[in-house]
Amino acid sequence: MGRYDGNAAAVHGLVRETEVHRDVYIDREIFDLEMEHLFANTWVYVGHDSQVPNPGDYYGTTIGKQPVMMVRHSDGVVHVLYNRCPHKGTRITIDTCGNAGKFFRCPYHAWSFKTDGSLLAIPLRKGYEHTGLEQSHAIKGIAPVRHVKNYRGFVFAKMSDAGPDFEDYFGESLSTIDNMVDRSPAGRLEVAGGVLRYMHNCNWKMLVENLTDTCHPMVAHEASAGTAVEVWQMMFPGSNKKPAAVEIYAPFISPYEFFEKMGIRVWRNGHGHTGVHHSIHSDYSAIPGYFEKMVAAYGEPRAKAILDENRHNTSYFPNFTVKGPIQSIRLFKPIAPDRTLAESWTFRLVDAPDMLLERTLIYNRLINAPTSIVGHDDLEMYERAQEGLHVDANPWVNIQRLYDPAETEQETAVINGTSEWQMRNQFRAWSKFMTLSL
Amino acid sequence: MKAPTEQDLIGFVIHEARLIDQHRFEEWLDLFADDGHYWMPLEWGQTDPRLATSLMYDDKLLLRIRVERLKGNRTFSQKPKSRCHHVLQTPQIDKRDEAGNEYVTWTPMHYVETRLDEQDLYAAWATHTLSVVGGELKIKLKRVDLVNCDAALRSIQLFM
Numbered sequence: 001m002g003r004y005d006g007n008a009a010a011v012h013g014l015v016r017e018t019e020v021h022r023d024v025y026i027d028r029e030i031f032d033l034e035m036e037h038l039f040a041n042t043w044v045y046v047g048h049d050s051q052v053p054n055p056g057d058y059y060g061t062t063i064g065k066q067p068v069m070m071v072r073h074s075d076g077v078v079h080v081l082y083n084r085c086p087h088k089g090t091r092i093t094i095d096t097c098g099n100a101g102k103f104f105r106c107p108y109h110a111w112s113f114k115t116d117g118s119l120l121a122i123p124l125r126k127g128y129e130h131t132g133l134e135q136s137h138a139i140k141g142i143a144p145v146r147h148v149k150n151y152r153g154f155v156f157a158k159m160s161d162a163g164p165d166f167e168d169y170f171g172e173s174l175s176t177i178d179n180m181v182d183r184s185p186a187g188r189l190e191v192a193g194g195v196l197r198y199m200h201n202c203n204w205k206m207l208v209e210n211l212t213d214t215c216h217p218m219v220a221h222e223a224s225a226g227t228a229v230e231v232w233q234m235m236f237p238g239s240n241k242k243p244a245a246v247e248i249y250a251p252f253i254s255p256y257e258f259f260e261k262m263g264i265r266v267w268r269n270g271h272g273h274t275g276v277h278h279s280i281h282s283d284y285s286a287i288p289g290y291f292e293k294m295v296a297a298y299g300e301p302r303a304k305a306i307l308d309e310n311r312h313n314t315s316y317f318p319n320f321t322v323k324g325p326i327q328s329i330r331l332f333k334p335i336a337p338d339r340t341l342a343e344s345w346t347f348r349l350v351d352a353p354d355m356l357l358e359r360t361l362i363y364n365r366l367i368n369a370p371t372s373i374v375g376h377d378d379l380e381m382y383e384r385a386q387e388g389l390h391v392d393a394n395p396w397v398n399i400q401r402l403y404d405p406a407e408t409e410q411e412t413a414v415i416n417g418t419s420e421w422q423m424r425n426q427f428r429a430w431s432k433f434m435t436l437s438l
Numbered sequence: 439m440k441a442p443t444e445q446d447l448i449g450f451v452i453h454e455a456r457l458i459d460q461h462r463f464e465e466w467l468d469l470f471a472d473d474g475h476y477w478m479p480l481e482w483g484q485t486d487p488r489l490a491t492s493l494m495y496d497d498k499l500l501l502r503i504r505v506e507r508l509k510g511n512r513t514f515s516q517k518p519k520s521r522c523h524h525v526l527q528t529p530q531i532d533k534r535d536e537a538g539n540e541y542v543t544w545t546p547m548h549y550v551e552t553r554l555d556e557q558d559l560y561a562a563w564a565t566h567t568l569s570v571v572g573g574e575l576k577i578k579l580k581r582v583d584l585v586n587c588d589a590a591l592r593s594i595q596l597f598m
Contacts (some may be wrong), residue, residue, distance in 0.1 A: 194491040197590040223513035370591035380515035
């Protein structure tokens with residue numbers, strides 16, 4: 001018998017106004033409850049519909065710990081199915097992506113299913129006559145995830161009937177996805193360049209929090225970004241034109257004031273973003289020919305408005321983050337309380353110059369790869385925290401910076417860029433969605 | 439320097455791995471031509487370093503940044519420092535083009551990187567594209583293809 005299962009009061013007790021209990025990061029039972037409740041009651045990002053352009057195309061991933069596949073059915077609609085044969089439990093597909101043709105065929109006993117999951121045929125079916133198969137779970141086919149929404153190509157799913165509908169859940173936060181898609185002159189994105197997969201021995205929430213933590217870059221990344229600027233100045237003294245790599249590294253070691261003025265916006269249900277007024281992406285060099293394409297597509301005022309947004313990291317609760325200005329996303333997949341797979345994906349802006357794709361690939365490689373020096377800086381901190389939290393003397397993690405007791409009554413706000421309100425916002429949402437069905 | 443012999447090329451590749459294992463990174467950087475690159479593809483059989491993501495595609499500036507960072511007093515992910523170990527098969531000569539000044543070797547290898555209690559083993563093929571520059575062999579491109587290039591990897595902090 002655990003301490004938390006069925007005990008909403010105990011779960012709520014882990015999240016105080018300005019601190020959270022270490023069990024949210026290190027406790028096995030809490031992790032299991034997150035998988036059962038938090039990842040069921042929230043809208044979780046599954047994939048992008050450009051990964052399954054044709055009928056029969058599938059892409060395999062996970063929601064929480066459960067294997068699912070996103071598949072395009074013959075009518076063009078994208079479905080999300082649990083990746084489990086209803087017969088014996090075999091995963092239907094094991095490769096990440098492919099094309100099923102007109103139907104899935106389980107490789108174990110050849111039960112077959114339409115690409116919407118419904119049962120097509122069972123070999124030697126007469127063996128099930130008069131056995132009551134029609135009352136079984138197996139006859140229902142591959143179970144679909146019940147709630148799926150394709151928002152401008154971004155496919156989200158919610159496993160449980162509990163929790164808000166899609167629009168209510170995300171509300172105004174969808175403006176970040178809108179802005180990223182609008183950056184394509186054609187209004188379309190395509191997954192491109194490949195996915196970087198980096199294994200972290202820490203809790204998934206540490207990665208999410210880090211992306212709106214603006215008091216760490218100038219400290220933790222002094223080693224990488226600071227060194228990058230020093231080496232560049234040493235090798236190219238007097239040069240004003242930063243190479244792309246230095247242009248990407250340098251803003252990480254901006255002073256506190258830069259991050260304070262950058263601003264943070266919080267939305268309800270745990271969503272929020274850094275970089276309201278400017279961000280580390282604001283001062284990248286213009287890419288020849290891009291603005292002209294945007295003006296041709298949208299007209300100059302609208303093109304300017306789209307490109308003037310320079311949101312830094314947008315955090316979609318629970319585990320999905322977006323960088324609109326460089327068309328990249330990250331997904332933090334929970335594996336165990338102390339194990340998380342960080343996936344970093346990039347997009348091509350359809351009809352925009354290739355250099356935009358090239359730039360986001362450079363960023364992804366320099367910042368998010370298992371070989372990234374910035375990634376090494378961050379991972380070291382997460383893993384030290386994962387170990388340090390086992391100290392019994394203080395079981396609380398502080399998230400107090402710029403706390404205002406009145407903030408709990410405000411659903412949305414624009415605040416100082418070094419506030420930890422967005423972390424508090426995430427944990428308030430965590431508490432809510434953990435206990436919704438507990 | 440006269441055109442390098444087969445033994446010169448083999449010796450160069452083995453010496454390069456030794457410099458990394460012994461953390462002689464300044465000498466190691468000097469092995470690269472000024473326009474040299476170190477490339478670790480992300481995709482199996484990748485041909486394009488520009489419009490496909492790579493694990494690494496470092497020019498000499500980026501390599502020097504990594505080397506300087508390893509020494510830094512506030513480089514916390516290198517406190518304590520990582521260590522590494524190469525086991526190479528004998529490099530095979532894929533190309534000896536004296537007229538074009540291009541020499542290509544192919545070297546299967548195992549690479550171990552350790553830090554604290556963690557030890558990771560990688561299997562890879564290193565392809566060196568070398569040229570004689572200023573009388574010395576230099577690396578124009580070192581390409582490292584991991585056998586599991588697309589797997590979920592842990593940190594790789596040194597050089598294969």
